[in-house]
Amino acid sequence: MTIADGMVALHSTDPVTVYLSVLARMANPALAAVEKALYDDRTLLRHHAMRRTLWVAGRIYRVTVLATGQRPSLRRLWRWVRAS
Numbered sequence: 001m002t003i004a005d006g007m008v009a010l011h012s013t014d015p016v017t018v019y020l021s022v023l024a025r026m027a028n029p030a031l032a033a034v035e036k037a038l039y040d041d042r043t044l045l046r047h048h049a050m051r052r053t054l055w056v057a058g059r060i061y062r063v064t065v066l067a068t069g070q071r072p073s074l075r076r077l078w079r080w081v082r083a084s
Helices: 002-007 015-025 031-040 059-067 074-083
Strands: 009-012 044-048 054-058
Touching (some): 009 015, 015 031, 031 044
Antiparallel strands (some): 009 054, 044 054
């Protein structure tokens, strides 16, 4: 799914907003494709933040999203790169 990759991340204050944001940007909207990317294929990274804020990003941005607010060690960075 290149929608999240092209936007870096999608922001949501409610879980439904992620679906609406992605469906609004799809050429052929399909709810099943969004669910598959989020839960089955796991090609999208879900990051739950404070106050029920949800960020969804492509896996290519995994290190950036997970490292926000902390100084990652080389060991942790290596694990994230290997898992991508």
